[in-house]
Amino acid sequence: MPINAILTDIEGTTSAVSFVFDVLFPYAAEHLPQFVRDHAEQPEVAQQLAAVRAQSSEADADVERVIEILLGWIAEDRKATPLKALQGMVWAQGYRAGQLKGHVYPDAVEALKRWKDEGYALYVYSSGSIQAQQLIFGCSQAGDLSALFSGYFDTTSGPKREVQSYRTITEAIGVPAQDILFLSDIVEELDAAQQAGLQTVGLAREGGVLAGHDTVASFAVIDLTRF
The missing domain is CATH 1.10.720.60 (Transcription Termination Factor Rho, Rna-binding Domain; Chain A, Domain 1)
Structure with missing residues (x-):
């Protein structure tokens, strides 16, 4: 699917x-x-x-x-x-106060904008608070990116390396787990998401492979048609 x-x-x-x-x-x-x-x-x-x-x-x-x-x-x-x-x-x-500007990789900005235009629903899951997530994207060096996202999840949904956290998030998003693609640079997070039924792609920006998962070095080479 x-x-x-x-x-x-x-x-x-x-x-x-x-x-x-x-x-x-x-x-x-x-x-x-x-x-x-x-x-x-x-x-x-x-x-x-x-x-x-x-x-x-x-x-x-x-x-x-x-x-x-x-x-x-x-x-x-x-x-x-x-x-x-x-x-x-x-x-x-x-x-x-203008003392901070959120960093978002240019390849991520471009891909997220393209995926939004193509009709994908985008969500964030980070150990940082939802407020902190919204600030990084809403006050980013690339401008206000907050309109790209349909929702945010933090540790109130559970630890990022636990399977149940991804089940909780899947229920909140309201689509089958296999219809969700999870992106992370941490293999234990990818493992937990995979065990919950989500599809996964690992980001290894310095190169290498996240064992058990398709791994890329940039958002630019993620091919969503494969899923």
Whole structure:
């Protein structure tokens, strides 16, 4: 059966890993402490701080201790939902101020636009928060790409290396799993998606093969007519 929906990862797939690690993470590490201090009483921030306390088993942690925990999580790239949510809030300020512009590979921009024009429904699944995803594409170096996408998924749908996460996303998209193509640079994510019934293509931008999956170095050579 031909595919009619495409689900794509961001980091290492549509966008450079270096943008996340060399631009976004340092920006969050620099600006998150003061952001938390300034906004700790706001409901949406307070909710995430409570989640940090719960996940770290430090129910009585004060704001400065929570900040310390968050900076530790940033350093170890922990896929913690409250961290991702708070990072998204900090990055939103940076994007609004013009201090950040989302990186998206030109070949990804061209392919995503073409696929949208051809009638494919496009979705994003990243460990970054939905807000962070929307900012990367909505405030990208190539302009506002947000209109290309029909939906976004993050770790609230489940970890990216677990089969059930892709079943949950498939149900939300509302088409059979075999009609969805998943793109990622991580073989464990591709394996999980494949086990959930999705079709897969691996992105290896520096060359090489992601074992068990068709592998390409660029969006430009993905041939959707094969599926």
